[in-house]
Amino acid sequence: MAAANQQTFSDETIRRFLLGGLNATEQSGFEHSLFIDEAFEERVRLAELELSDDYTANRLSHAERNLFRQRFLLTSDRETKLHVSKALHDNFADRTSIARSGSWQTLTGLFDFRRHAWKYAFATLTFILLLLATALLVRKERAHLVNLPPRRVLPKPSASANPQRANHPPDSGAPTHNESSPILPLHEGLTTSIVLDAATPLESAPTISTSGEVLTVQLMLDEPLAESYAVNVTTAGGESVFAADALTRTEGTTLGFDVPTSSIKSGNFQIALTGVDGEVKRAAGTYYLRVR
């Protein structure tokens, strides 16, 4: 019976019932079915909502719209349904023109920024970006400060009309240069070789700091040159600390030899050079050296 009734009444008949358009016979059968057939009852209930939606979306004919107002909107419940239909229409209907394609609509549905989830996500993202930007800025500023060269105060590029007046005010008098000259540093360095001239006295002799195992000494030779030479390195006290003979010139007028640094710790040293021509020996010069 119920199944038969459900088949009897079409969707169109249900709509006519809702708009009060059934004749007496149809109305009686319809009402009875509505009370005994739950599935049919659901169809009518849903059709009631759909009719309200269609009215809101302007999908009813002029006659149907009139019937809707006169014969349908007779209960407070249906008025509420109509309000909800309007809200749904306002909310969703304007999206149609943008997205008709199914897949596109799926995407827009997914990325609908009117959703609360998206609102919260966007707010969180903005906050995170702000934090990151701030952190980046602070870090960059610190790096900038670390790498910043010391600030130099440059002189003003504009020349004054009277430089002397500008730099030396007339009421202060001429400044006295009280600062004493600094003691000139000794000729020091990691000298591993040294060139000596016989004309240099002890007072002007170079001072070296010994490093390494040997000190290479280059002596500037005076004329007349000899076939070979012998050297004797002595302390200021005359103590011989190193001696070598049969030395030949390395290039032109220079004689080179190595002295073990262990032999010349510190103090003033004298190098006595002897020229040897066969059996003949002669003094070829005296050189001085200071070791610190």
Place this chain on the structure above:
Amino acid sequence: MSAAKQLRDLEQSDFDRLLNWLDEDRERAGLLYERIRWRLVTILASRGCTLADELADETIDRVARRVADIEQIYAGDKAIYFLGVMNNVHHEYLRRPVAPRLVDTSENVETREQIHGCLDNCLDRLAPYSRQLIERYYAADKKAKIDLRKVIARELGIKPATLRLRALRIREKLQTCIEKCMNPSEARPLGRAG
């Protein structure tokens, strides 16, 4: 005491007896009560009755008063009993002059905002699939509606009629949710007695 006075003074005990007669389970009795009332209102409205809500309530009140007398002897569909009483109530209504009911379909700004707020809340409560379906189903203007719904049905691998049914069921859930949202204190059917 007039009949009208008697009808207004339906006692809580009568209403409780009515619910108990409909179903011993209070929850199911409440749901059945709501469905019967909706049927009465729908039929009365279809008959052109401008006081459908009032006549439906009057029908229920009369049944409630008679439950004590009939509950032991009545056999058959209880809902049908309401239909018979409603016919009597409606006949009485037709005999008395009734002023035409003025329908105001406009809504004030406050109500409109309230409904939109409730709609947002209720949409958020829907399952993602249901929400997506209802959004797509209603995202259609007059001309594009039919084609778009065919596309949706094809994508889901269902018939357009099935799609319509699914969408309207979700729509019905939304309706119920919004009505509760707008009237959170309303607790039918217990609230209507008295």
